[in-house]
Structure formats: C-alpha cells, structure tokens
Amino acid sequence: MEGLCSSKKMTLRLFLVLLLTFVCFPPASYAELQRFEQPIKGDGSVSFLVIGDWGRRGEYNQSEVAIQMGKVGEKLDIDFVVSTGDNFYDNGLTSDLDPAFEESFSKIYTAKSLQKQWYSVLGNHDYRGNAEAQLSPILRKIDSRWLCLRSFIVNSELVDMFFVDTTPFVRSYFTESEGHSYDWRGIKSRKTYITSLLKDVESALRESAATWKIVVGHHAIRSISHHGDTNELVKLLLPILRENNVDFYTNGHDHCLEHIEDSESEVQFLTSGAGSKAWRGETRKTNQARVRFFYDGQGFMSVQLTSDYGRIVFYDVLGEILHELRLPKRLHSSA
Numbered sequence: 001m002e003g004l005c006s007s008k009k010m011t012l013r014l015f016l017v018l019l020l021t022f023v024c025f026p027p028a029s030y031a032e033l034q035r036f037e038q039p040i041k042g043d044g045s046v047s048f049l050v051i052g053d054w055g056r057r058g059e060y061n062q063s064e065v066a067i068q069m070g071k072v073g074e075k076l077d078i079d080f081v082v083s084t085g086d087n088f089y090d091n092g093l094t095s096d097l098d099p100a101f102e103e104s105f106s107k108i109y110t111a112k113s114l115q116k117q118w119y120s121v122l123g124n125h126d127y128r129g130n131a132e133a134q135l136s137p138i139l140r141k142i143d144s145r146w147l148c149l150r151s152f153i154v155n156s157e158l159v160d161m162f163f164v165d166t167t168p169f170v171r172s173y174f175t176e177s178e179g180h181s182y183d184w185r186g187i188k189s190r191k192t193y194i195t196s197l198l199k200d201v202e203s204a205l206r207e208s209a210a211t212w213k214i215v216v217g218h219h220a221i222r223s224i225s226h227h228g229d230t231n232e233l234v235k236l237l238l239p240i241l242r243e244n245n246v247d248f249y250t251n252g253h254d255h256c257l258e259h260i261e262d263s264e265s266e267v268q269f270l271t272s273g274a275g276s277k278a279w280r281g282e283t284r285k286t287n288q289a290r291v292r293f294f295y296d297g298q299g300f301m302s303v304q305l306t307s308d309y310g311r312i313v314f315y316d317v318l319g320e321i322l323h324e325l326r327l328p329k330r331l332h333s334s335a
Helices: 002-024 062-076 100-106 137-142 190-207 231-236 238-243
Strands: 034-037 046-051 080-083 117-120 146-148 152-155 159-163 212-216 248-251 257-261 268-272 291-295 299-305 309-316 321-328
Touching: 046 062, 046 268, 062 299, 100 137, 137 146, 159 190, 190 212, 190 238, 231 238, 257 299, 257 309, 257 321, 268 299, 268 309, 291 309, 291 321
Parallel strands: 034 152, 046 080, 080 117, 117 146, 159 212, 212 248, 248 268
Antiparallel strands: 046 299, 152 159, 257 268, 257 291, 299 309, 309 321
C-alpha cells in the first residue's frame, strides 16, 4: 500500500513538472531557423565571395571561374563563400554518395583561399534530384567546407545573413513541372511551409541588431534576364525586406551578373548566378530604369563589409572587374 502511494506521488510530481515546463516553455508554433556563428577578422571586417549556378563537373567555364575565385579570394583574404543555389546540374544529386559532389565541388574549388566554409541554399535544379542529399551530414564528412540547409542564419558581430529556401515559393513547380520531378519531402504543405518560413525570417530580421542585414535566396526578386522577377517573392518576401531595412538581397537562378536598385527602399538586388553556363543573350524591358549593371556572361561577386561601408565587385571569367558598388552604411533608426 505504501509503495502504491509512493508511485502515485511520483506520477503526480512528474505531471506537475511537465505541466510547469509546458506553461513556462510552450512548444513553438514554428521552428526557429538554425543559426551558425561566423567569426570576423581582427579589424572588425568581413569579406566573402558569392557564386551561383555552378556544378557542372568543371565544364562551361566552371573551372575557369573557380581559378579566378581563388585569386580574388586570396587577395581579399575571404572569410567564407556563399552559394546561391543550383549547386549541381542538371538534376541535383542522386544521393549523399553521388560522385558529382566531389567532381563538381571538391575537385574544382581547390585554391587554398577557397578552403573556407561554404554556405549554400538549394535551387530548383537541386530540388529535381535528391534535395535532402545536399542537406546530409555525410557530405560534410566528405568535404568539411560544405554546409547546406533549406533556410538558416549566419551571425557575426558585423553582419547577419538570412538564407531563404525560395524554390517552394514558386507555384509553377507544383502545378506545371514540365516533365520534371521535384523532391518535396519535408514540405507537406506548400502554404504552411511558406507561411512558417516567412514568419521565421521576419522575426529574425526584426530582432537582428547587426550593422548589415543580407538575405540570400536562389530566385531573383528583380531581374532583367531570362527568368525575370519572381512574382511570389515580390509579393511575399520583398515587403519584409523593405520593412526591416535589409541592405541587399543576393541570388542566382538567372545565369548572369546584375545590380538593380529597389524603387521604394535602399535594398539592392544583386544577382550572382554565372558560375558556369551562361550567355543566354536575352533581356527583359521591366526594371530597366533601376538597372545599374548587367552582364550576360560567366563570373562571380565579392563582398567586403566594415562598420562604415560595403564594397561589392563583379568579376568576369578572366577575373576582370566589371562593376563596383560602394555602399556607405546608413544606420537606420530603430523607431
């Protein structure tokens, strides 16, 4: 009898503990974005390269672009590299043991300066393969530089970077796949997924106290190239960027290099999707008034940030500077 009473007391105590835990720490209605800390240089600056649409086993000038990235990376003493998606063509990876990973990444970006962390998002071509393979920790064991998640945040003392999974935003991938098969595992409901992600991004941007705020995605918000604007991002993501004083949005998807200014805020739209196959030879009439630079060939982009200014440079396949943007840091009011 005494043992039974003791058992009931323990059960009651456990119930109270669980109840208190639930009240004090209620389960989140949406999952917070995973965060990674990125150290900055001793002088307080940060520098990195941005490359997109690249993984073709070295072909279509991918190897040539990689060589120039190595040279610029050494000159700038970069801290990391950003990949804006479509990491492996034509249809992503087949598994986390697909040899295309090493043949298109490890064996191509071999320069000493590029042996830094690579922060990557998925592109639509990545979703046409085994999307979850690129998220696998097995790839990090094969090459420790690789870090790819659907959406996440990189924090440093100077800049907060918000990596956003933009492919699920595009409705046509669900309704008009044009013969392609997309790996939507982990995305049970497109609407729920997007709503939750936008809530995460907006909350994280609002709470950020970093000097610079940068958002990275695969699809363009503004572009005059082949794909043009992504209407879903213009409608759903752009207002959040404007409201939260984002400095620039960088993307790939269009195989070109671009700089377009926003018409209603200080957000700069920077496309770096020229890591390999390019030269589509077509432009759109929209956004022309806000275009500050457009190049239809292969290349990449570098970013240098201090507390006072940002320097963004676009390079071609020969390492020649095509366009340079200097952004004085205008600190926004918190009001």
